[in-house]
Amino acid sequence: MHPRSTGGTTDRKRPQLRRLGSHLAVLPVVAVTALATACGGSGGNQTQNTPTSEHPVTITFANWADSEQATRPGIEDMITKFEAVHPEIKVKSEPISFTDIGHTMVLRVQSGNPPDVAELSGNDTFAVAATGALANLDSYAGDLKSSFIPAEIAAGTYQNHLIALPWTVNPPGLWYNKQLMAGAGLDPNSPPKTRDELMTDLAAIKAKYPDVIPLGLDSTNRDFSLTSNWSWMKSFGAQPFSGDKASANTGQMKDYLSWMRELAQKQYTSPGKKIGEFRPLAAQNKVAFVWDQPVLQGVVQSTNKETDDQFYANWGVAAQPTGTGGKSYSVELGHQLVAFNKSPNKQAAFTFMKWLATDPQAVTGYTVKYESSLPPMANPSADIAKVIGTPTLQAFARDVMPTIVKPEFGPTYSEAYSPIMAGVQSVMTGSTPVDSVASTIQSGLESAFK
Amino acid sequence: MVAPTLVILAVVIGYPIVRAILMSFQRYKPLSGLPATNTGLNNYHEVFGDPIFWESLRNTAVYTFGSVAVSALLGLLLALLTENLGGRWRYVRSLLLTPWAVPLIVVAFLFRYMLDQDYGVVNAVLRHLGIIHSNVHWLTSSAWAMPSVMLANIWTQLPFFFLIFTAGLASVPNEVIEAARVDKAGPWAMATRIKLPYLTGSALVAILISVINNFNDFAKVWAMTEGGPGYSTTTLVVYVYRLAFSSFNMGYAATVGTIWLILLVIFAVLYIWLLQRKSAS
Numbered sequence A: 001m002h003p004r005s006t007g008g009t010t011d012r013k014r015p016q017l018r019r020l021g022s023h024l025a026v027l028p029v030v031a032v033t034a035l036a037t038a039c040g041g042s043g044g045n046q047t048q049n050t051p052t053s054e055h056p057v058t059i060t061f062a063n064w065a066d067s068e069q070a071t072r073p074g075i076e077d078m079i080t081k082f083e084a085v086h087p088e089i090k091v092k093s094e095p096i097s098f099t100d101i102g103h104t105m106v107l108r109v110q111s112g113n114p115p116d117v118a119e120l121s122g123n124d125t126f127a128v129a130a131t132g133a134l135a136n137l138d139s140y141a142g143d144l145k146s147s148f149i150p151a152e153i154a155a156g157t158y159q160n161h162l163i164a165l166p167w168t169v170n171p172p173g174l175w176y177n178k179q180l181m182a183g184a185g186l187d188p189n190s191p192p193k194t195r196d197e198l199m200t201d202l203a204a205i206k207a208k209y210p211d212v213i214p215l216g217l218d219s220t221n222r223d224f225s226l227t228s229n230w231s232w233m234k235s236f237g238a239q240p241f242s243g244d245k246a247s248a249n250t251g252q253m254k255d256y257l258s259w260m261r262e263l264a265q266k267q268y269t270s271p272g273k274k275i276g277e278f279r280p281l282a283a284q285n286k287v288a289f290v291w292d293q294p295v296l297q298g299v300v301q302s303t304n305k306e307t308d309d310q311f312y313a314n315w316g317v318a319a320q321p322t323g324t325g326g327k328s329y330s331v332e333l334g335h336q337l338v339a340f341n342k343s344p345n346k347q348a349a350f351t352f353m354k355w356l357a358t359d360p361q362a363v364t365g366y367t368v369k370y371e372s373s374l375p376p377m378a379n380p381s382a383d384i385a386k387v388i389g390t391p392t393l394q395a396f397a398r399d400v401m402p403t404i405v406k407p408e409f410g411p412t413y414s415e416a417y418s419p420i421m422a423g424v425q426s427v428m429t430g431s432t433p434v435d436s437v438a439s440t441i442q443s444g445l446e447s448a449f450k
Numbered sequence B: 001m002v003a004p005t006l007v008i009l010a011v012v013i014g015y016p017i018v019r020a021i022l023m024s025f026q027r028y029k030p031l032s033g034l035p036a037t038n039t040g041l042n043n044y045h046e047v048f049g050d051p052i053f054w055e056s057l058r059n060t061a062v063y064t065f066g067s068v069a070v071s072a073l074l075g076l077l078l079a080l081l082t083e084n085l086g087g088r089w090r091y092v093r094s095l096l097l098t099p100w101a102v103p104l105i106v107v108a109f110l111f112r113y114m115l116d117q118d119y120g121v122v123n124a125v126l127r128h129l130g131i132i133h134s135n136v137h138w139l140t141s142s143a144w145a146m147p148s149v150m151l152a153n154i155w156t157q158l159p160f161f162f163l164i165f166t167a168g169l170a171s172v173p174n175e176v177i178e179a180a181r182v183d184k185a186g187p188w189a190m191a192t193r194i195k196l197p198y199l200t201g202s203a204l205v206a207i208l209i210s211v212i213n214n215f216n217d218f219a220k221v222w223a224m225t226e227g228g229p230g231y232s233t234t235t236l237v238v239y240v241y242r243l244a245f246s247s248f249n250m251g252y253a254a255t256v257g258t259i260w261l262i263l264l265v266i267f268a269v270l271y272i273w274l275l276q277r278k279s280a281s
Helices: A003-039 A072-085 A098-110 A123-130 A138-147 A150-155 A178-183 A195-208 A223-235 A251-265 A275-283 A295-304 A308-314 A346-358 A360-368 A382-387 A391-403 A411-429 A434-449 B002-023 B042-048 B051-082 B087-101 B104-114 B121-128 B145-170 B174-182 B187-215 B219-224 B236-245 B250-280
Strands: A057-063 A089-095 A117-121 A173-177 A213-216 A287-292 A315-318 A335-339
Touching: A057 A098, A057 A346, A072 A089, A072 A346, A072 A360, A089 A346, A098 A117, A098 A123, A117 A123, A117 A346, A123 A223, A123 A335, A123 A411, A138 A346, A173 A178, A173 A391, A178 A195, A178 A308, A195 A213, A195 A251, A195 A287, A213 A275, A223 A251, A223 A411, A251 A411, A251 A434, A275 A287, A275 A295, A287 A295, A295 A308, A308 A315, A315 A391, A335 A346, A346 A360, A360 A382, A411 A434, B002 B250, B042 B250, B051 B087, B051 B145, B051 B187, B051 B236, B087 B145, B104 B121, B104 B145, B104 B219, B145 B187, B145 B219, B174 B187, B187 B250, B219 B236, B236 B250
Parallel strands: A057 A089, A057 A117, A213 A287
Antiparallel strands: A117 A335, A173 A287, A173 A315
16 A cells, blocks of 8 residues: 555564564573572572581571561570570571461472471471472481470371471360359369360350350361361361362261351351451450460460469360260361471571470470470470479360371362361351252362362 | 563563463462373363352452442542532542552451451441341351452542542533533533533543452452352452462462453453543544
């Protein structure tokens, strides 16, 4: 139509296109260089360094302790103390929230940029282990393994190798508020021993204190929540899946779901709340029973400034009320320490992990003081035994720890928790028949495991 | 000067999109320890039989179009009501814009605490006034969760429409208004027959921008309900997040993400077409 003008435009564009071509030709070189740089960095050097106090190594420590107000001063103090004892090792803390740390570690592994050490818990440990990125700690731990509680070592074992060093022992137990129990006409020194007794007590609390939440139970859609509810499912004889086989559409599972619906409908619990949301309420005597870990004590006391004696006078802890099979259950939700294969400083990393988990200074100054948790050692030293001799920690050690079972942790757990907990939320907050919800969970699991 | 721009666009925008589209044809679960394998259209077949996908799509539509429609109507109403405010009263218009200045995540947490079923101020006030006798589970009942999240969303985007309509009303020629007054047009006729036609163009563009923003909204929904209870507030973006970063089902997440992208592109094309038509007219 307008050949001259079109030709002119084309002529003007040719040098630009040639320049673009030459720029694009450089792209692969830039990309390869960038990739090499990305894959390199600190993680690229696989040699084991020998650190000295003059030439210390720096290890990175991804953890949520440093991201939470309640534990930040404690962990920072521990790092300072560790560096004083081990001047050849510097620790750089990387705070990541508890909710995000699991998937953040998987993504960092995928991008070739894991830390040297990380704090993990529950299924997160096994999800990261499934990527093959965690260091085998067998050779580092050696005889040390025999000094830990066997169940804690089992909780850190994946495919017959120790991949996580137990740090804090934190199973949930049934906390009961003695003041509220007494006020509701219940015996404050006799917590419910069976599920029927529990329901009777919840009814008494609700009748006497309409604005108090009778039972604090996490029912969010998180893997932590499934782990917390696992023991309640077990008490009905239910287990929604095993390996990659779904078994949610069973009578036992329906019984559990019906019970959760009853708790919500009678307003015995507040659906959709994280366990962390019940803790400040517990500090105000607004929750009568809480299915929670030892850490509850620390949060309550840091919130309401109660002394130890005041706390023990008001709160006690017991094993889960027995269910269908006459047994109590709990799960290990303690914190574990892992090292990564890619770390060039695995020995330094393990030195730090071991110190945090076992050194009396760390156990008394952090594990007990800030986490209100038990240490993982089978026979703790006298110093440690003295500080863990509190009524609640003793109750955890005596009554709760023997009831611990290990959920089906692993890659399938990451895919299973959402369909299960979405179903639990459905029965608690909607009117869909339980049979239908159980069937939906079953098909959701089968689809996820395909 | 064009080449560096193209390179940056290719790396920052092009690569992730192409990679995600390619991944949508793969089975890729990083936790399985297995490499990604091509599965053709399997993921797409699976999506069409996935009830959660359809529920998420329906929730996205309700959340997006419901929020935009109510915000636009309220924004228009407020713009008309405050159009002739003078003196000290003109500051009311500035006040109405303040929700826009509050960060989205703060809005989400503000509403979450206000709507808390046990200790939220909303239930406390409603009970005090005798409107309700037991606490309403605003965010944790399947029936109330979506309207509650939409309420927070409407509150935060209302000022956007208010601003657009206020600016549109200011551009209505005085002669037209005067002529309508001479013809004794009442307030209703003045609003619907004289002013609204002048606002149509800007309203359409604002609505489309808003639809795209709402379609992408993750922060408010996640911070308030995490898509629950059950799947009652799970939108497409929340579903993609759960698939990718909780279940680590990357291939399937990419498939849902690609479908979501296609829907967004349709809105974006419509938006560009409207802009071009507007500038041409």
